[in-house]
Every structure is written in structure tokens, then in C-alpha cells.
Amino acid sequence: MGRWIERWEPEDESFWNEGGGRRVAARNLAFSVLSEHIGFSVWSLWSVMVLFMGPAYGLDAADKFFLVAMPTLVGGLLRVPYTFAVALFGGRNWTVVSALLLLVPTVTAAFVVKPGVSYGELMVVAALTGVGGGNFASSMTNINAFYPLREKGWALGLNAGGGNVGVAAIQLVGLLVIGTAGAAHPRLVLAVYIPLIVVAAVLAALFMDNLAPVRNDTGAAVDAARDPHTWIMALLYVGTFGSFIGYSFAFGLVLQNQFGRTPLQAADLTFIGPLLGSMARPVGGRLADRFGGGRITWWNFLAMAAATGVVVAASQAKSLAAFLVGFIALFALSGLGNGSSYKMIPGIFQRKAEARGLTGEAAAAHGRRLSxxxxxxxxxxxxxxxxxxxxxxxxxxxxxxSGTPAFVAFLAFYAVCFAVTWAVYLRPAVRTAAATGMAATTAATAYAEV
Known part of the structure; x- marks a missing residue:
């Protein structure tokens, strides 16, 4: 498969601005967003399908929460191999393949989802939709290689935000189907997405590129796994993206089971939170570019804790209006934190490269490799x-x-993330050590400006 670019040096401003680098990166970003958008929609399919599953399916609330957790589990596990598939096969090539793989769960669901289907069969089909979650990792790794450090926050935020909108998009499609055809026709949702998957794969094949300098490097995976910042940032990302995707899948079920909403009433509301969270992600990246990812992430966790407090109080008071205000604020803040925390990753590894004495393109290449x-x-x-x-x-x-005990647990976790962000990236002693070059090989190489 063709379209390989042999030379790629985005940190070189002449190459970026006058040599066509920006134009090529923007083209790849646009079609990456489209493919990832469809991937997120497929990954979120079961947050919509459960709204169609009335008494004829014989499922209770616990069954449905477990069902929507399955795609999240499989998608999370697939993100590791999908990350390295970019360097092994090429970003363009893997985008085409990963898009076509989305046909497996959608076509299978079209045959399986109907009253009388066993719970085991539903779990298998739900697991297949996890391939949509893997798309995020390969897409972000690919776009990370295309953009210079100074623009990564915006580019990664836009790429991820455009993908995240897929959650809201499929929920809007579900609302349209339930509102017009009724809750007995889940296949109509699939009829919308199966042709879109084919379109995304064809456009990626026609307009995207592979970067030859991005080579498969298993040593990078080992080095990244050994670096404590990988796991610190993973913890923080659980607080931001874990919240976004977990709430996206659960929102409709919470409304139905805690506030007695019908499927149509739940569908009327479920898309709002994921939409706002998706739109906030590039904003978080842009703010991180300007003020530092550490600072924005720290304040964001404080705000998430406050919003969770509103949700807990609203749950106890049985106030749907206050609950919606707090829950939708959580969506928006999780999206903002997604953008700011993801911007931190390339910045951290760039600083660690500089602390090792690397400069210029050598430092940028090392940072891209590990990030x-x-x-x-x-x-x-x-x-x-x-x-x-x-x-x-x-x-x-x-x-x-009631969901109240779960929200109390989430509040405690956001408090932990808030404290960790401060201790590792914002404490004056850490920032001073990083700025003066002390403890160059330790955590002190990353600070608020990343």
C-alpha cells in the first residue's frame, strides 16, 4: 500500500510553513477525525441499543450496565496493539483497516439484536464493538507524529474531540429512530452507520498518508512502560477520559433507573453531555498550549469534584433539574480535562529528552518516540x-x-487526581528543580508548562 512520506520534520518551521508540512498534516487530521468519529459511534453503540431493549429482552438494570461495560473493556485492551499498528503498517494503511473492522460488530448486530436473543449472545456482540475504542489510540498516535510540539494540544484535542462527538452523534441517531419509528427498530441505527463506515475507509485510502520516519519500536513501549510519568498520566486520564466514556455509556440508564425516564425521554437528554464534552476537548488542548497542561488539569479536577458534589446532593434530593446541571457539567469538564491532560504527554517526554542533553530535531524525535x-x-x-x-x-x-454511592466514590477519586497533579507537576519545589536542571532524570523534568 502506497502514499509513504519519507521526510517529516514538523519542528522545522521552514518545512512546516513553507514546505507544505502544515497542509499535509491538516489533510491527514481531517480524515483521521472522520474515521475516529465513526469509530467512537460504533464503540458507543450499546449505550443506544440498551434504550431499545424493553421487557421483551428480559434484562434488568444490572444486566444493562454490565452490557455497556463490555465494549469499554475490550476497547481499552485493544488500544495497546492499535497504538503500535501505526508504525508497523503506516498511519493511512491502518486507518483504512481499522475503519473496515467496524463492519464486523455493526453487521453482526444487525442479525443478532432482536427479542429472544440470549444475554450471552448480546455480550459477545457488545464485545465486538470494542474495535471502535481501539481506533482512538491509533488515530492519536498517528496525529501526534504529524504535528510539532507547539501545536500538539490543539491538534490532538481537535482529533480526539471530533472523535468523541461520535458518542453524541449515535445517540442523536438513536433519538431520531425512537422518536419516529419507535423503540422496536434498533436496526435502523445500524442502517445509518454501515454505509458511513465504508465511506470513511475509502476516503482514508484516497487522502491520507503514511510517515516513513515512524518506525515500529518495541523498545519505546518498554521505555514508556518503565517511566513513572506514563502511569501517573494514566491515573489522571482515568479521571478525565474514563469519566467521559463511562458517563456517556451510563447516562441514559441512570436517567431511566434513578428518575423513571422512558427510553424516549432518556434519549432526549443523553446526547447533550457527550456533545459538550467533545466540544470542550480541543478547548482544553488550546488552554494547555497557552497556560500549561498541568495548571488546567489541576483546576479542572477541582471543578469536577464540585460538579460531582452537586450531583450527589441532587440525587439525595431527587431533583432531576439539579442532577442534569451537575451531570452535564461533569461531561463538559471531563472533555476539557481530556484535552489538557493529553497535551501534557508529549510535553513531558520532550522535557525529559532535553534533560538528557538532546536538542532540536533529536529531542523532538525522542519525545515523539516515547510519547x-x-x-x-x-x-x-x-x-x-x-x-x-x-x-x-x-x-x-x-x-x-440509586447511583448516589457510585458518585460519592467518583468524588473521592477526583480528589486523589487533584492531589496527584499538584504533587507531581505543580509544587514549587518540583518546578524550581525542573527549571534549573536539577534531578534531570527524575520526575522533576515535567512541570506545569507541559
């Missing part, structure tokens, strides 16, 4: 946070009939 590898691990752990959220809701509704 690309770490993104797969961080993205995988972050997605698994979504599994934890759905399982926490399952236990809360199974034993208490």
Missing part, C-alpha cells in the same frame, strides 16, 4: 476507567437502587 508509545498505554488505562464507572453504577443500583 507515541505511552499514549497507547495511557489511553488503554483511561478507557478501563469507563469500565469501572459502569461497574460502580451496576453495584450501586443492584444493592441500593
Amino acid at each position: 507515541g508509545a505511552s499514549m497507547g498505554l495511557i489511553g488503554a488505562v483511561g478507557a478501563l476507567g469507563g469500565v469501572a464507572i459502569n461497574l460502580a453504577f451496576r453495584e450501586a443500583f443492584l444493592h441500593g437502587g
Whole structure:
């Protein structure tokens, strides 16, 4: 498969601005967003399908929460191999393949989803949709290689945000189908997405490129796994992206089971949160470019804790209006934090390269090597946070009939993330050591400006 670019030096401003680098990167970003958008929609398919599953399917609330957790689990695990597929096969080539793989769960669901189907069969089909979650890792790794450090926050935020909108998009399609054809026709949702998958694959084949300088490097994966910042950022990403994807899958079920909403009433509201969270992601990246990812992420966790407090109070008061305000604020803040925390990753590894004495393109190449590898691990752990959220809701509704205990647990976790962000990236002692070059091989090489 062709379209390989042999020379790629985005940190060289002449190459970027006058040599066509920016134009090529923007073209690849546009079609990467499209493919990732469809991938996220397929990954989120079961957050919509469960709204169609009435009494004829014989599922209770706990069954449905477990069902929507399955795609999150598989998608999180697939993010690791998808990350390295970019360097092994080429970004363009893998985008085409990963898009076509989305036909497997959608076509299978079209044959399987109907009253009388066994719960085991539903779990298998739900697991297949995890391939849509893997798309995020390969797409972000690919776009990370295309853009210079000074623009990564915006580019990665736009790429991920455009993908995240796929969650809201499929929920809007579900709302349209339920509102017009009724809750007995889930196949109409699939009829919309199967042709879109083919279109995304064809456009990626026609207009995207592979970067020859991006080589498969298993040593980078080992180095990234050994670096403590990979796992610190994974923890923070559980708090941001884990919240976004977990809440996206669970929102409709929470509304139905805690506030007695019908499928149509739930579908009327479920798309709002994911839409706002997706739109906020590039904003978080842009703010991180300007003010530093550490600072924006730290303040964001404080705001997420406050919004969770509103949700807990609203749950206890049984106030749907206040609950929606707090929950939708959580979506927007999780999106903002996704953008700011992901911007931190290439910045951290760039600083570590500079601390080793590397400069210019050598430092940039080292930073791209480790940040690309770490993104797969961080993205995988972050997605698994979504599994934890759905399982926490399952236990809360199974034993208490309310999501309040789960939200209290989430509040405690955001407090931990807030403290970790401060301790590792914002404490004055850490920033001073980093700025003066002390402890160059330790965590002190990363600070607020990343």
C-alpha cells in the first residue's frame, strides 16, 4: 500500500510553513477525525441499543450496565496493539483497516439484536464493538507524529474531540429512530452507520498518508512502560477520559433507573453531555498550549469534584433539574480535562529528552518516540476507567437502587487526581528543580508548562 512520506520534520518551521508540512498534516487530521468519529459511534453503540431493549429482552438494570461495560473493556485492551499498528503498517494503511473492522460488530448486530436473543449472545456482540475504542489510540498516535510540539494540544484535542462527538452523534441517531419509528427498530441505527463506515475507509485510502520516519519500536513501549510519568498520566486520564466514556455509556440508564425516564425521554437528554464534552476537548488542548497542561488539569479536577458534589446532593434530593446541571457539567469538564491532560504527554517526554542533553530535531524525535508509545498505554488505562464507572453504577443500583454511592466514590477519586497533579507537576519545589536542571532524570523534568 502506497502514499509513504519519507521526510517529516514538523519542528522545522521552514518545512512546516513553507514546505507544505502544515497542509499535509491538516489533510491527514481531517480524515483521521472522520474515521475516529465513526469509530467512537460504533464503540458507543450499546449505550443506544440498551434504550431499545424493553421487557421483551428480559434484562434488568444490572444486566444493562454490565452490557455497556463490555465494549469499554475490550476497547481499552485493544488500544495497546492499535497504538503500535501505526508504525508497523503506516498511519493511512491502518486507518483504512481499522475503519473496515467496524463492519464486523455493526453487521453482526444487525442479525443478532432482536427479542429472544440470549444475554450471552448480546455480550459477545457488545464485545465486538470494542474495535471502535481501539481506533482512538491509533488515530492519536498517528496525529501526534504529524504535528510539532507547539501545536500538539490543539491538534490532538481537535482529533480526539471530533472523535468523541461520535458518542453524541449515535445517540442523536438513536433519538431520531425512537422518536419516529419507535423503540422496536434498533436496526435502523445500524442502517445509518454501515454505509458511513465504508465511506470513511475509502476516503482514508484516497487522502491520507503514511510517515516513513515512524518506525515500529518495541523498545519505546518498554521505555514508556518503565517511566513513572506514563502511569501517573494514566491515573489522571482515568479521571478525565474514563469519566467521559463511562458517563456517556451510563447516562441514559441512570436517567431511566434513578428518575423513571422512558427510553424516549432518556434519549432526549443523553446526547447533550457527550456533545459538550467533545466540544470542550480541543478547548482544553488550546488552554494547555497557552497556560500549561498541568495548571488546567489541576483546576479542572477541582471543578469536577464540585460538579460531582452537586450531583450527589441532587440525587439525595431527587431533583432531576439539579442532577442534569451537575451531570452535564461533569461531561463538559471531563472533555476539557481530556484535552489538557493529553497535551501534557508529549510535553513531558520532550522535557525529559532535553534533560538528557538532546536538542532540536533529536529531542523532538525522542519525545515523539516515547510519547507515541505511552499514549497507547495511557489511553488503554483511561478507557478501563469507563469500565469501572459502569461497574460502580451496576453495584450501586443492584444493592441500593440509586447511583448516589457510585458518585460519592467518583468524588473521592477526583480528589486523589487533584492531589496527584499538584504533587507531581505543580509544587514549587518540583518546578524550581525542573527549571534549573536539577534531578534531570527524575520526575522533576515535567512541570506545569507541559
